Amino acid sequence: MFKQLINGEWVAGASSSRNINPSDTRDVIGEYAQADAVQVADAIAAASAAAPAWGLTTPQQRFDILDAAGSEILARRAELGELLAREEGKTLPEAVGEVMRAGNIFKFFAGEALRQGGEAVASVRPGVGVEVTREPLGVVGLITPWNFPIAIPAWKIAPALAHGNAVVFKPAELVPGSAWALADILHRAGLPRGVLNLVMGRGAVVGQAMLDDARVHGISFTGSVTTGRRVAEACVGRLAKFQLEMGGKNPFIVLDDADLDVAVTCAVNSGFFSTGQRCTASSRVIVTDGIHDRFVAAVIERMRSLKVGDARKAGTDIGPVVDERQLAQDLGYIEIGKAEGATLAAGGEAMAHNADGAPGFYLQPALFTDTTPAMRINREEVFGPVVSVQRARGYEEALALANDTPFGLASGIATTSLKHATHFKRHAQAGMTMVNLPTAGVDYHVPFGGRKASSYGPREQGRHAAEFFTTIKTCYTQG
Numbered sequence: 336m337f338k339q340l341i342n343g344e345w346v347a348g349a350s351s352s353r354n355i356n357p358s359d360t361r362d363v364i365g366e367y368a369q370a371d372a373v374q375v376a377d378a379i380a381a382a383s384a385a386a387p388a389w390g391l392t393t394p395q396q397r398f399d400i401l402d403a404a405g406s407e408i409l410a411r412r413a414e415l416g417e418l419l420a421r422e423e424g425k426t427l428p429e430a431v432g433e434v435m436r437a438g439n440i441f442k443f444f445a446g447e448a449l450r451q452g453g454e455a456v457a458s459v460r461p462g463v464g465v466e467v468t469r470e471p472l473g474v475v476g477l478i479t480p481w482n483f484p485i486a487i488p489a490w491k492i493a494p495a496l497a498h499g500n501a502v503v504f505k506p507a508e509l510v511p512g513s514a515w516a517l518a519d520i521l522h523r524a525g526l527p528r529g530v531l532n533l534v535m536g537r538g539a540v541v542g543q544a545m546l547d548d549a550r551v552h553g554i555s556f557t558g559s560v561t562t563g564r565r566v567a568e569a570c571v572g573r574l575a576k577f578q579l580e581m582g583g584k585n586p587f588i589v590l591d592d593a594d595l596d597v598a599v600t601c602a603v604n605s606g607f608f609s610t611g612q613r614c615t616a617s618s619r620v621i622v623t624d625g626i627h628d629r630f631v632a633a634v635i636e637r638m639r640s641l642k643v644g645d646a647r648k649a650g651t652d653i654g655p656v657v658d659e660r661q662l663a664q665d666l667g668y669i670e671i672g673k674a675e676g677a678t679l680a681a682g683g684e685a686m687a688h689n690a691d692g693a694p695g696f697y698l699q700p701a702l703f704t705d706t707t708p709a710m711r712i713n714r715e716e717v718f719g720p721v722v723s724v725q726r727a728r729g730y731e732e733a734l735a736l737a738n739d740t741p742f743g744l745a746s747g748i749a750t751t752s753l754k755h756a757t758h759f760k761r762h763a764q765a766g767m768t769m770v771n772l773p774t775a776g777v778d779y780h781v782p783f784g785g786r787k788a789s790s791y792g793p794r795e796q797g798r799h800a801a802e803f804f805t806t807i808k809t810c811y812t813q814g
């Protein structure tokens with residue numbers, strides 16, 4: 336049984352749940368503790384007690400712990416990647432890459448702990464000095480989704496600790512394994528008791544208890560828009576700080592002048608890799624008339640070569656969908672697309688077993704053509720390997736279609752035109768814009784986030800993470 340970390344002790348849960356491998360549902364990864372509301376309150380009490388002293392530790396103390404955690408994550412990347420692929424279903428190379436991202440994030444924020452400073456500002460009054468500094472929020476609640484089981488926890492926990500906060504961390508119920516390993520690494524790296532608390536279990540119980548507790552000063556959340564709204568309402572109700580990273584319906588434009596191979600590689604990577612389960616996935620590809628038919632034919636050709644199978648098997652390109660519920664959602668949208676009149680040009684079949692006969696949640700990536708902007712498959716986040724193609728008469732129409740969405744996380748364009756690339760970078764209504772690159776798969780040291788219904792509050796990652804995890808103090812001194 337994998338226990339929870341509360342006040343520096345490994346504690347049994349009020350109940351437990353099984354962590355199942357989506358590539359082979361006969362494979363149980365382990366039994367993981369689940370908290371009830373009382374245990375969440377214990378974790379928050381522990382964090383509240385630990386926060387003042389942690390907030391006063393030296394930058395060197397924080398650096399040492401975060402750097403040691405980063406080193407261990409990087410050294411164990413093969414083993415942690417294997418665990419991640421086994422519990423979430425992304426392929427082994429993708430999983431090892433995610434673990435390395437997590438390790439590098441800890442290294443980056445170890446450095447950030449050393450780089451904290453403030454400003455000395457001239458006062459408008461004679462003889463007065465003004466200092467502007469940052470202080471920790473206090474206790475932060477971190478609620479994470481299942482699709483990046485170690486990188487998203489890393490990019491919330493590392494800045495929270497670097498900036499002197501105590502943490503109550505609730506991972507998604509589907510992927511407790513990577514979260515447990517991360518908490519174990521940080522605990523052994525020397526965090527004082529109560530500074531990091533891991534409480535596992537269902538969002539409606541564990542997450543909700545964190546939202547409702549006045550001792551939690553800030554909530555950083557990644558997940559669905561529906562839950563994000565709930566987080567916002569709870570936090571506004573008690574005037575707590577919050578930041579939300581939610582869905583995407585990210586456009587990728589392919590212009591007539593694009594390099595066809597680059598365009599196909601970007602579209603296939605960002606639409607289907609990680610089984611399409613990325614908020615940065617491009618699920619809408621907008622293609623201008625002159626290249627449309629060649630592009631669609633080339634994508635279908637590339638899709639034929641994609642191997643769907645066990646996430647940990649060498650040669651697999653696309654692992655399983657994470658669970659039965661998500662598979663049902665993906666298949667539901669494929670039916671919706673067909674009923675709306677789109678053409679299912681390739682894929683879309685579920686497979687109950689992989690090539691070795693193991694039962695799992697397999698889905699052949701699906702490509703829809705002849706789609707229109709009003710179709711639900713072009714408006715709602717599917718969160719699976721389902722891509723729809725829209726035709727455009729030229730760049731201006733493609734840009735208008737790209738921006739015609741309630742979301743605004745990532746956007747991309749394949750073009751050899753400097754003029755169009757430059758214009759797109761300026762006019763795409765998204766937090767992140769890529770030129771001749773997939774929309775998914777971002778750097779770990781720069782801001783991450785979007786606009787409209789995709790994000791709310793300050794950006795995550797990079798130096799800008801300080802905006803959420805600190806509060807500003809302005810001090811006046813009469814000299």
Ligand SMILES: NC(=O)C1=CN([C@@H]2O[C@H](COP(=O)(O)OP(=O)(O)OC[C@H]3O[C@@H](n4cnc5c(N)ncnc54)[C@H](OP(=O)(O)O)[C@@H]3O)[C@@H](O)[C@H]2O)C=CC1
Binds near residue numbers: 480536560562581
């Ligand atoms: N933009 C993104 O990065 C992501 C978007 N999604 C989208 O969300 C859909 C559903 O995925 P799912 O993971 O279930 O997303 P959720 O928004 O339900 O889950 C995200 C996190 O919030 C927790 N949570 C759920 N309910 C509450 C609550 N009432 N109070 C506090 N926390 C809560 C979840 O807990 P638990 O799951 O343990 O119950 C999980 O840890 C996907 O199909 C996809 O469209 C999903 C993942 C990432």
Ligand SMILES: O=C(O)CCC(=O)C(=O)O
Binds near residue numbers: 776
């Ligand atoms: O594309 C990436 O690198 C990150 C995606 C992500 O954070 C998400 O899907 O939740």
